[in-house]
Amino acid sequence: xxxxxxDPGPFNVPxxxxxxxxxxxxxxxxxxxxxxxxxxxxxxKLLMSVYSSGNEDGRFTAxxxxxxxxxxxxxxxxxxxxxxxxxxxxxLSRGNKLVFGAGTILRVKS
Amino acid sequence: xxxxxxxxxxxxxxxxxxxxxxxxxxxxxxxxxWYRQTMMRxxxxxxxxxxxxxxxxxxxxxxxxxxxxxxxxxSTLKIQPSEPRDSAVYFCASSRPGTTHEQYFGPGxxxxxx
Numbered sequence: 001x002x003x004x005x006x007d008p009g010p011f012n013v014p015x016x017x018x019x020x021x022x023x024x025x026x027x028x029x030x031x032x033x034x035x036x037x038x039x040x041x042x043x044x045k046l047l048m049s050v051y052s053s054g055n056e057d058g059r060f061t062a063x064x065x066x067x068x069x070x071x072x073x074x075x076x077x078x079x080x081x082x083x084x085x086x087x088x089x090x091x092l093s094r095g096n097k098l099v100f101g102a103g104t105i106l107r108v109k110s
Numbered sequence: 111x112x113x114x115x116x117x118x119x120x121x122x123x124x125x126x127x128x129x130x131x132x133x134x135x136x137x138x139x140x141x142x143x144w145y146r147q148t149m150m151r152x153x154x155x156x157x158x159x160x161x162x163x164x165x166x167x168x169x170x171x172x173x174x175x176x177x178x179x180x181x182x183x184x185s186t187l188k189i190q191p192s193e194p195r196d197s198a199v200y201f202c203a204s205s206r207p208g209t210t211h212e213q214y215f216g217p218g219x220x221x222x223x224x
Contacts, residue, residue: 034211042217043201043215043216043217044153044201044215045215046211046212049211087153089211091210091211096141096165096210097158097166098155098210098211098213099155100152100153100154101152103152
């Protein structure tokens with residue numbers, strides 16, 4: 001079983017739509033969680049951290065469910081510029097290693 | 111302030127040749143990470159350094175791969191001899207003390223081994 005699993009998509013949505021991605025992780029001892037964004041043929045960049053209480057950054061909302069070991073990302077009012085691959089990232093309890101999911105592709109169309 | 115710098119951006123080489131990838135982390139960052147990304151396996155951590163010392167190289171695929179960090183501003187990843195299955199995008203990333211989750215990635219080196 002992979003340590004971090006994501007639906008690869010693609011999710012094809014119209015501008016203005018709300019879209020949600022889920023991610024599951026296998027190690028219950030995982031300490032911290034993040035979403036990174038990767039544009040086509042570019043490097044990954046940190047989008048936001050995910051806190052147990054849930055957190056919001058503009059149109060983006062991240063949630064963590066430790067009991068079910070899943071993380072979610074909600075994007076409201078999708079923009080064309082949101083088109084990218086969204087990587088779910090977990091920091092395991094050991095060391096400073098980040099484990100990246102394979103990513104979920106989002107395509108926002110006009 | 112300059113971000114993480116990697117060179118070369120593209121490398122095409124023949125099987126059996128030695129390949130050296132270079133990385134300059136962001137000044138003041140004390141962690142440096144080398145990743146490999148392929149369609150099949152996604153983004154995999156190969157090795158990381160803290161204060162120029164290798165901490166975890168468990169992701170290095172085999173003895174053909176080696177990495178060094180002779181000083182705080184330079185690191186290399188070497189593949190000798192290269193094989194077609196090494197074809198991938200290799201990223202270097204760095205992070206500040208205490209914030210290893212916020213990694214700043216370089217633009218990557220796209221390696222093709224024929």
